[in-house]
Amino acid sequence: MPGPKDLDPSSSPRALLGAELRHARERRGLSQAELGEPLFVSGSFIGQLEAGTRRLHREYAVQIDEILGTGGFFARNCAALAVSRYPDHFAEAAEAEAVATGIREYTQLLIPGLLQTRTYAEAVFRAYKPTAADAEIGDLVAARLERAHLLDDPTTPLLWAVLDEAVLRRAVGGRAVMAEALRHVTGLARRHRIIVQVLPFGAGAHASMTGALKLLEFGDAPPLSFVEGPDMGKLLDDPATVARHVLTFSLLQAAALSPQESLALVESVTQDYEHGDQHA
Structure with missing residues (x-):
């Protein structure tokens, strides 16, 4: 045979x-x-x-x-x-993300990749690679925007993002870039495509002080978690570790503003950027 x-x-x-x-x-x-x-x-x-x-x-x-x-x-x-368009440390996570039914993500310093605009992504990659050729930056941005097509489906995956308030206050690319980027996030939330919460500075110490966290859920396989640092990342499947990360995200959700309060804050900061009132 x-x-x-x-x-x-x-x-x-x-x-x-x-x-x-x-x-x-x-x-x-x-x-x-x-x-x-x-x-x-x-x-x-x-x-x-x-x-x-x-x-x-x-x-x-x-x-x-x-x-x-x-x-x-x-x-x-x-x-x-x-073969992957993504850096080695992120390639496997990006592939898993593409078939996930649910994505829950906490970020400390920047808007999650799936929610970034072109100009915001360009500013991020240029900061990572200040001497890279424009073509290399363009390829990185194109790959990131291609990932965002996951959100073209009206319901799947469910994306729940908890953003540290520092994400809103750090003026990546300048005021105009930030205003556009935050309008994009609130637009997705207002259209009920994503859920966004903001973890305010006033929350003090919280469950994920040491770094960002991504959780991936699947219809026919156990969940995974992903943690990363500069030029490194690890996709984790140990049940005890993933369970701990699920608890961590739940604690972050509990400490964050409600989705309604979060949208109000993001829109207020957006207006500050648009009117030049945002201060360091």
Whole structure:
């Protein structure tokens, strides 16, 4: 019987590879946990690979081919999954984000990438890479704006953002850029496409003082969390860690202003920027 054909990179390679993995595993009569054991990963990790919420890396693919007797199929097709428009530390998170049914995100210093305008994103990337060529900055901005097309669907994913008040007060790109960026955020919220809360300075100490946090939920796979720093990021699937991050986000929501109060504050700050009244 002929083996599976190589995947077409123009399709959705990660979803197709996940479906092939599930088929090959079940054909061998293995559970997700049984396949994960020789790889030293959990059964839930295998489930995430099969659901397309995690990328299959070559070191796992080679072992899977050996265990399932798939003749190098998974190792060959890892190349289709390795191509990404995003930095290495964020590529897997961006891929998971694209198939998430729910995204909850707390940011300390900047508007979340999915909610950024072109001019705001340009200012952010130029600050990150002050000597980069314009073409490189343009490519980064284009990739970020392409991610935002996730919000073209009227209902999915559910995006709930908690913004530290510092996000509003830091004049990224200047007053005009900030006014446009904040109008974009409030426009999405007023159209009931996203939920936004602001964590005010007056809240004092809170549950995520050490950094930003992103939670990803899926219809057919366990949730993930993502944490990042300068030029690094990690997608986490350990159930205890993710549960702790879910609690952290819940505490942030509780400490933040209500969505209605938050919109009023964002719109007030927007007017300050528009009229030149925003001060450091």
